[in-house]
Amino acid sequence: MIRSGRLQTLVIYAIAAVVYVAIGVAFTDFMFSLVVAIVYLLVAVWLVPEGIRRLVRLARNS
Amino acid sequence: MSWAAHDLEPYAFQKHLGLKMAFVPLLIGSYAPDLATKWFVYGIHLFGFDLKASDPVQFHRGWPGVGFTHSLLFGVVIGLIIWKGFGSKLWGLSFMLGQWAHAITDTGDTVGTMLLFPWTHHFSVGAWAYAGQTGRLTDAAAYFSGLGSMWDLVWILYGLYSWRVLTTEYFNKIIFVADHRFWGWLHKYIGRTGLITLYRAAFFYGCCRWVAWTIWAHVIHHYPYDLTWGGPHWVDAAHP
Numbered sequence A: 001m002i003r004s005g006r007l008q009t010l011v012i013y014a015i016a017a018v019v020y021v022a023i024g025v026a027f028t029d030f031m032f033s034l035v036v037a038i039v040y041l042l043v044a045v046w047l048v049p050e051g052i053r054r055l056v057r058l059a060r061n062s
Numbered sequence B: 001m002s003w004a005a006h007d008l009e010p011y012a013f014q015k016h017l018g019l020k021m022a023f024v025p026l027l028i029g030s031y032a033p034d035l036a037t038k039w040f041v042y043g044i045h046l047f048g049f050d051l052k053a054s055d056p057v058q059f060h061r062g063w064p065g066v067g068f069t070h071s072l073l074f075g076v077v078i079g080l081i082i083w084k085g086f087g088s089k090l091w092g093l094s095f096m097l098g099q100w101a102h103a104i105t106d107t108g109d110t111v112g113t114m115l116l117f118p119w120t121h122h123f124s125v126g127a128w129a130y131a132g133q134t135g136r137l138t139d140a141a142a143y144f145s146g147l148g149s150m151w152d153l154v155w156i157l158y159g160l161y162s163w164r165v166l167t168t169e170y171f172n173k174i175i176f177v178a179d180h181r182f183w184g185w186l187h188k189y190i191g192r193t194g195l196i197t198l199y200r201a202a203f204f205y206g207c208c209r210w211v212a213w214t215i216w217a218h219v220i221h222h223y224p225y226d227l228t229w230g231g232p233h234w235v236d237a238a239h240p
Helices: A004-026 A028-032 A033-062 B005-020 B022-037 B040-043 B056-063 B071-088 B091-106 B136-143 B147-161 B168-178 B180-187 B192-220
Strands: B043-046 B050-053
Touching: A004 A028, A004 A033, A004 B022, A004 B192, A028 B136, A028 B192, A033 B192, B005 B091, B005 B147, B005 B168, B005 B192, B022 B071, B022 B091, B040 B043, B040 B056, B040 B147, B043 B147, B071 B091, B091 B147, B091 B192, B168 B180, B168 B192, B180 B192
Parallel strands: none
Antiparallel strands: B043 B050
């Protein structure tokens, strides 16, 4: 069994991967840079989920 | 040349070497031979000027040219500079291993590499066509239609089989501990989640662009697969 924390991480990475592939197929320049990929990944799997978590927390507390 | 293999091989080495290697220099070494040269092989348009090597193959893999970056000696020299200049044997050795992996992997194409430079003989297995001279899009289409693409797939599957090296537990117990000076320093600026994301980035990049280029080449543009030795033969493969 996959632990729920791991499953959540896997789902976030899977969504990020699908979006990356879609952008890459549409705009191939996007796929030529590792730096772009790193920035994209940091935003997609760290900053965006963190922002959503904070918004949810704010909504619950208000 | 290879595409995703250089992103993925360091994770396979990491699985077997554990605390004996530092991941970041291993990855930098794996990228090093092409790091400052690939743009000139494909050419770029900058401020109204087209910059491109007059003979991309000679420039990329030959001598005269920067082909020595794909030799074992280059890894040894830069590794020694890192070791003696920056005082880190671990970083020096890790860089060397990554660079050697790149140089050996690129012997798979039809141009091959001058592995034993200053001896300028090209070691080439010739399994897939080198097509860098045709420009980056045709090169991508050719690479992802031949055995090079299958070689990348081997590393993707091995990486997925070795999925534990991508977990938070592995990062905390092995990656961070093996190179605590670097990761500890970076930890001051980004949290643990940021560190782990950075650690996984090259694997993500390698897998995603393999899928994306495959879709681009075969679903969008219908380039034919040619998995014969030295293929695809619909492109003019370069030779040394």
